[in-house]
Amino acid sequence: MKIGADANQLYTSQHTQIPATKTSNPTSFSAKLAAATAENSTVKQADFTSMTRQDMFDWMNNEIRSGNMSLDESSPFMGMTIKIPVAAGQQPVDMATDTSRINFIEKARLGIEGALSRNDQDLADKLQMAIELMHTAQGKTIGVNERA
Numbered sequence: 001m002k003i004g005a006d007a008n009q010l011y012t013s014q015h016t017q018i019p020a021t022k023t024s025n026p027t028s029f030s031a032k033l034a035a036a037t038a039e040n041s042t043v044k045q046a047d048f049t050s051m052t053r054q055d056m057f058d059w060m061n062n063e064i065r066s067g068n069m070s071l072d073e074s075s076p077f078m079g080m081t082i083k084i085p086v087a088a089g090q091q092p093v094d095m096a097t098d099t100s101r102i103n104f105i106e107k108a109r110l111g112i113e114g115a116l117s118r119n120d121q122d123l124a125d126k127l128q129m130a131i132e133l134m135h136t137a138q139g140k141t142i143g144v145n146e147r148a
Contacts, residue, residue, distance in 0.1 A: 046142045076111070080130075
């Protein structure tokens, strides 16, 4: 008995070609995939004039994680994300469920006025630095939200 590659089916391969049809355009799948991905993902941009407290908190954490902001630089931003009701004895409002949009640049400006009225130059300087950081980051991409 002779053993060879030409006699053994394990060593031979069969190539099956699928004939091209009018509907099987190789770029149509990738184009559809790109369109579907674009539909299901949104690029968020920083808008400190209309942002939720959760958005501000997430932006601040991303800046810290990426090394763009120190913990000391984050303190005025952390203060701006806290919301405590005026009525005595009530708990702080959970930022995850609070959908109120806030102008954080204006909030920081008002904070500077308050700090200066109390002669707290250190807080005023930190809030001024926060305003400058917000102006620098305004309109820049802050994250991609993908729904898969």
